[in-house]
Amino acid sequence: MDKHREVYREEAYELLLELETALLELEETPDDQNLIGRVFRAMHTIKGSGAMFGFDDIVAFTHEIETVFDRVREGRIPVTKDLVDLTLLACDQVKKMVDGDQIDESAKENILEAFRKMLPDKGQMEETDPELREISHEQPETPSPKSQIQSVTYRIRFRPNPEIFATGTNPILLLDELRALGTHQVKGQTKDIPSLKDLNPEFCYLYWDIILTTTEGINAIKDVFIFVEDECELRIDIIDEEEELQGDSDYKRLGEILVERGDLSADELRKALSDQKRLGEVLEETGVIEEGVVDSALAEQQRVRQARQTRQEKALASSIRVAADKLDTLVDLVGELVTVQASLSQKASTQKDAELVSISEEVERLTAELRDNTMGIRMMPIGTTFSKFKRLVRDLSSELGKEVVLTTDGSETELDKTVIERLNDPLVHIIRNSIDHGIEPPEIRQAGGKDRQGTVRLSAVHSGAHVLIKISDDGKGLDPEVIRAKAVEKGLISPGAELLESEIFSQIFAPGFSTAKEVTDVSGRGVGMDVVKRGIEALRGFIEIASGKDLGTTITLKLPLTLAIIDGLLVQIEKAHFVLPLSSVEECVELTHEDAKNTNGRHIMKVRDEFVPYVPLRELFGINGDKPLIEQIVIAELDDHRIGFVVDQIVGEHQTVIKNLGKVYKDAKGFSGATILADGTVALILDANGLSEVAMMEERGFRSIV
Amino acid sequence: MPKIIMTADDSASVRQMVGFTLKDAGYDVVEAVDGRDALNKLNGSNVNMLITDLNMPNMNGIELIEQARAQKQFKFMPIVMLTTESQDSMKQQGKAAGATGWIVKPFKPEQLVAVVKKVLG
Structure with missing residues (x-):
């Protein structure tokens, strides 16, 4: 790559020189379209090649100037002395960037700003320019994991225009590309080939029916035909999906397939069905449709039946049934184990016994694995x-x-x-x-x-x-x-x-x-x-x-995903511990006494230019004692808004085994359960949604009194 | 016999990158600096495929495609346009002139090879 960059540098110097010459000439004869074209082309090449060799800063910079000169080329912006001066300045700037010199960012920004001013509708351009977007965002090349797993069977009819060869397209290569995507059956249809005297050897008279089972997704199929989209008739239908019918490997009847494909009308089908022979034979004999067409439809039928059968066999072989309550017991036990393990880890960390620490770490690792596995067993599609x-x-x-x-x-x-x-x-x-x-x-x-x-x-x-x-x-x-x-x-x-x-x-x-x-x-x-x-x-x-x-x-x-164990954030107010589900926590910020004073006693905090209301849990729960100098706000994301909860201290992440609060407290708002901490004490699990409601009610009550 | 691919581009660095990538993939590469140069070099050659820039001095890519297609020998040759102009109008003009496909600059070497394989085999 470095060698390539060197070549780019040399070329860029040449182009910059060319650009300078053209600009100076342009100053003399501002209307010369030829010169304007030269300037544009030089700028364009600097940008285009720059993008390929990773000079992103040059690309971003020249892009603006190129846009201006595109307008100049269209006659929408006149060539003035100012424009030439500015472009020459820009040339020097590009040269510095090519050299790899230290760049004065403000000078660069000033030049760009001046160019942007020439474009009244600049704001929109920036967002809609597809070229730039391609440079700044790598396109995700792999399809989403879901579409990777699912195998889908497609029916594809590819009928190129007769003149397709004139664009240098070889349909066989496209079919090869399709074949590489998965299990397939390709049937070429020859019925449109005319007799020899009418045949134009430069025309394509064939079309193809392809049945393809692939995990790549429909876009991969469309990509195959991307160059010929406008020069062919292309139909892609999903005929079988993994989730369709789980216990049935039977597929549509031949007649249904033919009607669906548009090869046969429903009336023709009914007529043929009233005969007693096999449908395919009848259709061929009566000459309603050609043999090849029937073969192709039969191939589809076979392919899908096969695909479904394989899936069924797979599903049957790989599962055993277990009584649900046995599983529940297992999950309970794992929950207990997680609690005990946490207490072991805590004990070990206070003892200066290397051997104990290493054992406890091992237990921690195994417990985590056991927990994930057990949870996995409870998972059902x-x-x-x-x-x-x-x-x-x-x-x-x-x-x-x-x-x-x-x-x-x-x-x-x-x-x-x-x-x-x-x-x-x-x-x-x-x-x-x-x-x-x-x-x-x-x-x-x-x-x-x-x-x-x-x-x-x-x-x-x-x-x-x-x-x-x-x-x-x-x-x-x-x-x-x-x-x-x-x-x-x-x-x-x-x-x-x-x-x-x-x-x-x-x-x-x-x-x-x-x-x-x-x-x-x-x-x-x-x-x-x-x-x-x-x-x-x-x-x-x-x-x-x-x-x-x-x-x-x-x-x-x-x-x-699961109800039994969650990742929580352990927080503390005085001696009491609480757990907030980590999934609803967005971030934590500090709250000093000054911050609190600045808002005139209103419980609101500016976080990244957004006002977030907060609830002092100490007051809400009526916990006595003195506030620490710096409190912490845990910001939670609720349905449609954010809210902060003020606590004394954030202890850290905590694997939380959820225990029910029991019947007595089932109506307690703001708490979704409790958990046992490593030292045996109980921490309540906070329910952010409920707490926010409780706090709002308190607030309203307070206001109505005032 | 390796297949021969011509790259027509006024940028030396692009020609070099295309040349390097395709030689690496087992093709022979002929370089041309603009449309006219490309047309001259095509004459009487055994070139199997053309990769051309659209914006070039002397003769632009669209005209080159038209001229090449007019010759019997290159009537069915795969031609791929290389352009930073991802706008549809240029693409359409190129397709109308007889181009097989296109690659939008900037591209990665793998993308180039993939497109060549797609149209040349």
Whole structure:
């Protein structure tokens, strides 16, 4: 690379010289298009090659100047003495950068600023320039991990235009590239080849049907055809996905495949079926379609059946059944072990016994591994729950006279067994709502230009320590005005309240809310969404809703991976310890007495230009004693806002085994459980959402007294 | 017999990088400094593929593609445009002139080899 950079340097010096000469000549004859072109080209080459050899600073710098000269070339900016002077200055600057000299950043910025001033619409340019973006952000080359695991079978029909050869394209190479993506069956179709006297040897008369099973995703397939997009007819259909049907290796019948591909009409199929012979033979004999076409469709059938069979065998061989309560006991025991291990580690760290320390470290490592493994056993793919809903959707839609299809995505995503079990009811509720309120009857859909058939889409995807589950439909969406009117009627909000759309939508989670004008069997009793919300929050999850008129509604559930053990942040106030779930902690900042005074007693702190309200937990919990000089604020990210909790000290990260608070305290707001620390004392686990509500209530109470 | 690829570019550093990368991948490389030079060198040669810049003095890349396509021998030869102008209009002009594909500068050596393999085999 260094050798290349050297060549670039030499070339850049030459180009700069050329640039200088051209600029000086340009000053004499400012209208010479030829000269303007030379200047532009020199600048362009300096930038273009610079990008390839890693001179990013030069690229960024020359980019602005190139843009200006592009305008000059178009006649939109005149050549003036000032422009020439400025460009000469810029040349010197580029030369310094090529030399690798110390750069005076402010001088550089001044030049750029002067160039930018010539471009009135600069602000937008910066963001939309695709070239620069490519330089600054490496494109992710690997597809997302999810699409890597999933193998999908595609049906591809590639029919190049007859003139395709004239662009130097060799279709065979494209097919080879496709073949490299996975298991495949390629069938060339020859029926369009004319008789010899009509044949133009420079034309391509063939087209191809390809059945491809690959894990690379649809973009990899599209990339193969990127150069010929406009010169061919390309159809890519997904015909089989891993999650589709788990216990069934049977695939569509030949006739269905042919109709789906558009090779045969439904009428032709019916006619052929009334014959008693095998469908393929009949179709060939009667000459409705060619032999090759049938072969190709049969190949698809075979390929998909095979793929499904392999998957089934794999799934069968690799699992054993264990009673759920045995697993629960195991998790409990591991929880105890984690606690004991923590206390061992603490003891060991205070004793100056190297051997003990090393043993305790070993135990710590093993415990962590055991814990992760045990948690892993409790993890179940969410797909089992998803597949249950197919039936629900089918029954519901026929009951309501609607046509609805359920598609699922990410059913291999794993979640704690308990979470999955407790997720069932909320999901049923949401799906019912989608079908009942969201999806319109087929006639209305058709009239509105949509497919007769509505779609409900279930998807699950990992996101850090959470799983996001989305339930979306392509129905009529939520109408903010209707919801607002309803919420006003029910006294949930005041008539003139100015609310964001998301705030209006969240009204449907309020107890007693229902927009359906008449109550159906399915939903509309107004006991729906608030129960859903409570159910999700009991799982320490969040619920979000997004909707657009006629575009449909998407409800997102954000759920923790597991309920039994969490990563927590251990904090201290006086002698008492508390744990905040690390997943909700965003950052920690210091709070000095001065900071507190500066805000006139209001509990607000400016963190990175944003005001964040905070709650002094010491006061909220009524803990006596003196505040330390410097307190700590733990900032937590809640649904839609941030809030800080003030504590004396942050102790550190803590593996937290969650214990229930028991029946007596089940209504205690602000706490989600307790845990046992290494020294045997108990720490309460704080529930950031609940605490924020409690604090808000306190605040309101306080204000009403004043 | 290794296949011969011509690189037409007015930037010596780009020619060098293309040449180095492709020789490394087992091809023979012929260099041309602009469109006219490329056309002269194509004449009577056994070049199997052309990689050309679009913005060049004397004869630009679009014209070079048109002229090359007009010759019987290069009618079906793969031609790839090399350009920093990722704008669609240039790409369309090039495609209309008969280019097989394109590479947007800056590119990595692996990307270049991938495109060459794609159109030349």
